[in-house]
Structure formats: structure tokens, C-alpha cells
Amino acid sequence: MLLSLILQITQGVADSAASVPVAAPLQPKQDTLSLLDLLLKGGYIMIPIGLLSIISIYVLIDKFITIRRAGAVSKDFMNNVKDQIKKGNLEGARSICKSSPSAISAVVEKGIARIGKPIKEIESAMEGVGKLEVAKMEKNISILGIVAGIAPMFGFIGTISGVIKIFYNISLADNISIGLISGGLYEKMITSAAGLVVGVFSFVSYHYLNLMIDRTIYKIEASSIDFIDVLQDPQS
Numbered sequence: 001m002l003l004s005l006i007l008q009i010t011q012g013v014a015d016s017a018a019s020v021p022v023a024a025p026l027q028p029k030q031d032t033l034s035l036l037d038l039l040l041k042g043g044y045i046m047i048p049i050g051l052l053s054i055i056s057i058y059v060l061i062d063k064f065i066t067i068r069r070a071g072a073v074s075k076d077f078m079n080n081v082k083d084q085i086k087k088g089n090l091e092g093a094r095s096i097c098k099s100s101p102s103a104i105s106a107v108v109e110k111g112i113a114r115i116g117k118p119i120k121e122i123e124s125a126m127e128g129v130g131k132l133e134v135a136k137m138e139k140n141i142s143i144l145g146i147v148a149g150i151a152p153m154f155g156f157i158g159t160i161s162g163v164i165k166i167f168y169n170i171s172l173a174d175n176i177s178i179g180l181i182s183g184g185l186y187e188k189m190i191t192s193a194a195g196l197v198v199g200v201f202s203f204v205s206y207h208y209l210n211l212m213i214d215r216t217i218y219k220i221e222a223s224s225i226d227f228i229d230v231l232q233d234p235q236s
Contacts, residue, residue, distance in 0.1 A: 045158030070103035071216035103133035155195020162188025
């Protein structure tokens with residue numbers, strides 16, 4: 001009899017458990033954001049960061065074209081100039097320089113214009129033109145250095161101001177939830193990420209353009225040495 005009673009109780013518990021609905025597993029909330037939506041969530045601080053990014057891109061493209069033109073001469077440029085000088089055709093040598101507008105040709109053309117004067121005077125004139133050409137290449141590059149420094153600062157300002165607002169809202173809220181904290185926090189971190197991206201881009205661009213200038217200066221110096229060598233030894 002006792003065994004029969006135990007079997008009945010066990011059967012009743014099993015039936016009760018079977019009748020309880022099984023809860024569906026929790027599914028993570030699916031919510032995708034486009035890049036534009038993500039940037040817009042950064043708030044008003046994204047406006048100066050966006051302006052800084054446009055400025056850095058413009059300066060990079062403008063100076064890249066300028067520096068590349070400054071060092072762009074044909075491989076036979078100096079050989080053609082030296083051949084004309086050896087023949088005594090100075091106008092022909094100057095025509096070659098004018099047909100190839102660049103910092104290198106400008107320096108060499110200044111040297112041709114001073115032929116007949118002491119070597120020191122020729123070197124001084126070419127050096128002066130070289131400095132002017134370098135100054136043209138370096139103009140406005142410092143803007144990239146400034147952007148690289150202040151863009152991350154704007155990003156951090158946006159994040160800090162956002163965090164202050166989040167904690168202020170928490171102080172006013174009766175019920176504190178993870179969504180209240182994390183939702184606002186990730187939006188404010190967008191400004192830090194954007195500022196760092198613009199800062200890194202400007203920093204890399206600044207040093208890349210300086211490397212281009214260094215290579216162009218080397219070409220100018222090499223061409224100047226070749227030119228002076230021809231004047232000192234026309235038969236070489």
C-alpha cells in the first residue's frame with residue numbers, strides 16, 4: 001500500500017512538471033547602426049571634429065600635389081642642362097628649366113642666370129632660391145600638427161561632458177538600469193574614437209609630407225652640386 005502511494009505521488013509530480021511551459025532561451029537584442037547613425041549619436045562635439053577632419057584631408061591633398069610637383073623632373077634633366085652649358089648655349093639651358101616647372105629647375109635656373117659671377121655668389125643665389133622653394137613646400141603643413149594635437153582633446157571633452165550628463169541623469173532616476181548607463185556611455189565614447197582617428201590621420205599625414213620634403217631637398221642639393229661641378233670643370 002505504501003509503495004502504491006509513493007508511485008502515485010511520483011506520477012503526480014512528473015505530470016505537474018510536464019505541464020509547466022519551458023521558457024525560451026534569451027536572445028540577444030539585434031540592433032545594427034550605420035556609420036552615419038553612429039557619428040550622429042556623438043552629439044554637437046562631432047561638428048568641430050568633422051571640420052578638423054576636412055581641414056586635414058584638404059591640407060594633405062594640397063601639399064602632396066605641391067611637393068610632388070616641386071621634385072618632379074625628368075631623369076635626363078640635369079644631363080640636358082649640362083650639355084647645353086658645355087656648348088655655351090645658356091638660353092637653351094634656361095629653356096629646359098622653364099619647360100620643367102619645379103623647385104629643382106628653379107634653383108638650377110637661378111644658377112644659370114648667375115653664370116660668369118664668382119662660384120660663391122652663384123652658390124649663395126641658388127641656396128636662397130632653394131630656401132624659398134622649401135618654404136613653399138612647408139607652408140601650412142604645421143596645420144596638420146595642430147589638428148593632430150587638438151582633435152583627440154575635442155573627443156575627450158565630448159566624452160567627459162557626456163559622462164557628466166549620464167551621472168546627473170542617474171542622480172535623478174528612481175530606478176537605475178544597465179541600459180541607462182551603458183546606452184549613454186557608448187554614445188559619448190564615439191567622440192573619443194572620432195577624435196583619435198582624426199588625430200592619428202593628421203599625425204601620419206604630417207610626418208609623411210615631411211618625408212616627401214626631405215627627399216625633394218636631397219634632389220635639390222644633388223642637382224646643385226652637379227651644376228656647380230660643371231661650372232668648375234666644364235669638360236667633366
